[in-house]
Amino acid sequence: MFVFIIRRLLFLPVVFFGVTIFIVLLMQFLSPTQRAATYVRSEAQLRNIDAIIDQYGLDKGPHVQYWNWLKQVLRGNWGFSKATGEPVWDSFKRRFPATFELALLSFIPTMLVGVWLGSISALNRDGIIDQISRTTSIFLWSLPTFVLAIWLLVIFYGGLGWFGLGQVTTAHSLEIIRSNFHRYTGFLTLDSLLNGRFDIFLDVVNHMILPIVTLVAIQSAQIVRIMRSSLLDTLTQDFVRTARAKGLAESIVNRKHALRNALIPIITLGGFTIVGLLNGVVITETVFAYPGMGKWLADAAVQLDTASVMAGAVFTGLLVVIANMFADVLYAVIDPRIRYN
C-alpha cells in the first residue's frame, strides 16, 4: 500500500509538466503582438506595443518563456495574474477557500443524494419510484448548468429575494474587512463560527445555497445512474444469491451484501465528481458572482492570463490526482479482493 501511494505521488510531476508545457505550446499559436495585446485593456495602450513585447520577452522562443516561468515557480513565485491584478499566489489564497467550501458542501450531498436515490431505484426496479427517480435524474443531467443556474437566480434572487449574490452581504463584508474579525482559516464558514458570529455564518451559508443546489442537482444525477446499475449488477451476483438462498431477510441481504459491493464503483466515481464540480463551479460562480477560483480562472482563460491558467490547471490537476489516490485507497479498504503491492 505504501509503495502504491508513493507511486501515485510520483505521478504528480508528470501532471505538472504535462499541463504547463501544453499551455506554453498553445500560446505559440499567437504572434508576439497578439500576446502583447493580452496585456492591454484599451487601444491607447497599444502605442507602445514594441516596448511591451520587449519588457515581457514575448518574442522569445517557447523554451525561453517556459524556462523563465519555471525559474520563477521554483523560487516560489507563480507570476502575476493579469486577470485580477495581483500575484497569482495572492489570488489563489484569496479564492481557493471559497471554492473549496463550495465544492465540499456540494460534494457531500451529491454523493448522499446520488447513492440514496440510486439504491431505491435499483431495489424498485421498473417500479414507480424507479421511473420517477430515473426520469428526474436524466432530466437534471440533461440540463445545462447555466440554464438551471439562471432560472434559480431569477426565481430565488430576482423574484423571491430569499438568497443573496456573492459570498456575503455588503454590510458583513465591511465588518469582515475592517472590524476585529480574524481570518483564522480563510474559510468563511469556519471563521465566522470561530469568531462567534453566527449571523455571518448564516449569511455565508445563505449565499452558498443556490450554487450548491445547482451543482448537486446536476452532479448527483450521474451518481444515481451508476449506483442504480451497479446495485442491479451486484443483486444478480452469486454471493447475493447465496445469501438469499441461505434464508437471510431481503433487507439484510440488500444492506449488508449488495449495497456495500455496489458502492465500489461509486468511490472511483467520487474522484471524477470532483472534476465535474470543478468544471461546474466555473459556470455557477460566474452566474452567482461568487468570488472563487472558477470565476477567476474563467476570466483568466478569456484574457489569456497564462500565469493564472497555468497555476490553476496545475493546482486542479494535483487535486484530482490526490483525490483519485484517496479513492483507490478507500477502494482497497472496502474491497478485500484488491491489494496494491
Add this chain to the structure above:
Amino acid sequence: MDISSPAVSAQTVTPKVKKGWWQSKAMRRFRRNPLGIIGFIILLAFVFVAIFAGPLTSSQLINYRNNCVRDLGLSRSTVTDLRNPVKPAFWRIIFAPPGSCFNMPRDGFSEIPKPPSELSILGTTSGGYDIYYGLIWGTRTAFYGGIIVTGFGLLVGIIIGSISGYFGGWIDTLFMRIIDVIFAIPGLVLSMVIVTILGQSLRNVIIALSIFAWAGYARFLRGEILRVRELDFVDGAKALGARSGRLIFRHVLPNSIGSLLILASLDIGTIVLGVAALSFLGLGAPAGYADWGQMVNFARGWMLGLPGQPFAYWYVIFWPSFIIVLFVLGWNLLGDAVRDVMDVKS
C-alpha cells in the same frame, strides 16, 4: 471523465447484434421501455429538422436580407426555388448549404427583443436575431458539433487504445500517463483557453472539445484488449499458433468497437452541453451563428422582464433553453435505455 464515457458504464457490455435483432431479447427489452422510445422519437424529430432546415426556414430566407440566399446564387425573383423540390437550390440547401446559411437573419440591430410577429414567428432575441431560424439551424450546429467531436474522439481513441493494448510496454505507459493528465485537468478552463487562442468559431470549439474527447475511449478499448488477452480461449488460440495481433484485430476489436460505437454515439448529448457552455461563456460560435448556447447567452439580460411584466420577454429564454434540454434529454433517455439493455446479463 464524465459518466457517459464508456469506461465506467460499459465494463460489462456484451453486444448481441445478430440476426433477427427486432425479436432479440435486448430489443424486446428496449421496446418495453417507454422512456427509451420517447428519447428515440425526440431524436428522430431533431434529425428531420436538421435535414430539412433549409425548406423549414424558406419563408425567413425569402423575407429577410441574408447572405445565404446570395451565396446560393438566388436573386429576389428566384428565391422561391427554396420551396420547390424540383429546383436544385432546394437540394443544395439541404445537402451543401453555404456557411452563411448558419447566420441568423436579423430584424434590425436593437438589443431589445421583439415579440413574435408575422416575420419572426417566435420573436427575435437580443440583437434582432430571428429565434425560429436560430432554433432550426442550431439543430444542424448541434449535430455537427456532437458528431464531429465524438467521431474524432472515437477515431483517435480506437487507434491509441489498440496501440496501447497491443504493444504494451513503454508505449502503453506513455499513453496511459497522457490520458491521466487529460483526466486531471479542468477541461472547461482549458477549452476556453484553446478557443480564445485559436479564435472564436464553431470549428475551434470542436477542436477544443476533441482534444479531451478521445481519452475515455482509448482507455476503454485498451482495457477490453487486455481483458480478452487474459481469456482462456486466447491462450488456446495461442497454443494453436495464432498470433496475438491477429487475435486482437479479428476477435477483440470488432466486438469492442461495436459497443464502443453505440456508447460513444450516446455521448453526443453531453458534447452539445459542452458546446453550449462555451457559447454561454461568450466563447462559442461567432455572434449571430445559429447556436442554442449563444441564444441562451443573448437572453441573459432579458430574463427578468420589465417592472410589472415579469414575463415580457419569456420567448427569449424559453425557446433556446427548452430546445437544448429537449435535445440532450432525447440522447440521455435513449442512452439510458440502451445501457440498461446492454447491462443485462442473460
Add this chain to the structure above:
Amino acid sequence: MKKLLVLLAALGVCVAFAGDPNTYVEQSFGDVDTLDPVQAYDSASGQVIENVYEGLYGYKGDSVTEYEPRLATSYEESADGMTYTFSLREGVSFHSGNSFTCKDVEYSIERALVTNPPDSGAWILMEPLTGLFSDATTELGDGATDEQYADVWSTIDNSVVCLDDYTVQFNLVAPDPAFFSKMLFYAANIVDSEWAKANGMWDGTAATWRDFIGVDLRDYYLQNNMSGTGAYKLVAWEPGIRVVAEANADYWGGAPSIANVVLQQVEDEASRIQALKAGDADTVALGARSSLPQVEGQPGIVVLDAAKDPSLGWSSVAVNAVFMAQDINQSDNTNIGSGDLGLGIPSDFFTDIHVRKCFNYAFDTETYINDVLDGAGEVITMALPTSYLGYDPNVPVYEYDLEKAEEECKQAWGGRLWDEGMYLTFSYNTGNSSRQAVAEILKSNLEYLNPKFKIDVRGIQWSQFLDERRNNRLPASIIGWIPDYADPDNYIHTFYATTGYYSAQTGFSDPEIDAIDEQARTELDPAKRAELYSQLGNMAYEKAPYILLPQSVPFMIMREEVSGYYRNPMLSGSYLWKDLSKQ
C-alpha cells in the same frame, strides 16, 4: 425535501441588507487593474485613484473647462508658455501621516517620467516635459551610452523643480496649450514620496533611476497600497471582488459625508439590476441604454437621462468612427479577397476619395441611432466631442443617401468599381455588438447598391483584432477614442495629423490639415485655436477619412437616497465620492 425548503426559506429571510446611510455601494463590471496612478490607464482603476489621490488642480464639479485648486492654491504660466509655477497648499498631510510638500510633487511627476511603463498613460506627461514619448531605454535604443542616459536624466530632473517647500516649477521643452489639462490626468496625482521610498519604490535619485526605466509598476508596493491626500483612504482591495474605502477624517477640505464606499465587481448585468432594485447597490453600471426600461419607474430608483431631459446638458466624450485603411497590407490577406477589383479590392482602394464618400453616404445613421443607440444619439460633425473647445456644429456631415452613394461609387476608380464589383471583409472584435451592427448596416446598404459588391462581416478576438489592425491587414474596422485629457489636441491630432495615432494607421495624410494642426497645437489663444479647429473640421469633411458614428447620449441611475452626484466626463467615475451624501 419539504424540510429542506423550509430551512432554505428561513435562512433567506434574515439577510436583506437595508440601505445604510453611511455606506455607498456601486456595482460595475470593470476589473481594477492597478492602484498606482502612473501605471493606471483604465477607468475602473482611475475611479479609485481619483478619490484617494489628488492632483495640483482638479475639475470643478461637472465642468471640463473650469478648474479648482486642490493641492495647489494658485498657478502662473509664463508668457512664452514654457514654465508653469504652482503655489502649494500648506498643512496637508497624507493618509500615512507624512506632510505634503514640494518634494512630493517633484517625486511624483519624476517617477512618472522615469518609469513611464509602456502600457500606461505616463506618455501624456512625458511629451510636454521631456519631448520624448516612450521610456528612456526604448527611446535611446540598444547600445546607448551613459552620456545619453545622463542627458535624459537631466531633462527629467530639470522638468520639475522645487523653488521652496511650497512652490514648484514645471519646465516644458516646447509651449503646450494642453499642458494644464494634461496635469489633471491621474498620472500627475501626488503620491506620498517618503512612504513610497520606504516601501521599495524608486528612491528619487539619479543613482537608481535607470533601474526603474519602463518597469511594470504592478510588481511594486503602490500596486495595491495607497497613501494620498484625498478625501478617501483605501481600506482593502480584493482584486476582482471589491474595493473598500473609508472617509479621511483629516481631509483638508473637511471630512466627506459618507463614511464607507464599496465598489463591487459583478459581471452579470441582470444580477446588478436586481441588486439595485433590492437596495443592495446605490448605483450600478448598465452596459447599454436598452436595459433602462428594466429600472425606469421602479420605486426608489432615479434615472437621469440626457435624451429625455436635455437640460442636463450631458454629452458623450467618446468618438467612434469607421476606419478605412489607405495602405492595406496585401501579403496573404484574405480580408481583401483577390487583391483587385472584382473579387477583392486593391491595397490602395480607400485612397480614392469617391470610395470614401460612397461609404460615408451609405451609412444609415438613423438605423444606427434607433437600433444600436436605442433611439438616442447625437450626430457629430468632426472627430471631437461636442463639449470641447473648437467643436463646430456647422461643419457639414454626410447624410444617409443611397443615390449620392451610388453616384460616388460610379465615379470611383474611373468607373471600374461599379462595373467589376468588390469584395472585402469588415472586422470587429467579438463581443462588441454595436461595432458588429455598424459593419452589418454598411454591408447591407452597400450590397443593396450593386449586386457585385460583396462584404463579409467577421468577428475576431480582441488580440487578433489589434494585431491585424496594427499590421494594416484590416481594410475597414471600427475604432473608438476616449479622452486622456480635456484638450482638442488629444482628438484632432490622433485622428487627422499624419503622425496621429489613428491617422498614421489609416495612412491618411494631408499637408494642409497637418499645417493647421501644428499651428493649433502651439497656439495659446483659445479663440484662435477654436477658429483653426473649425477650419480643420471643414477640410476633414472634404477628405472624408473616416465615417463618423453618432455619439450615444449619457444617462445615470442612482438610488433616490443618494444626492450630490453629477456627471463630469473627464472623471473615470463621473463624480467624486466626497461630493455625495446619503439619507
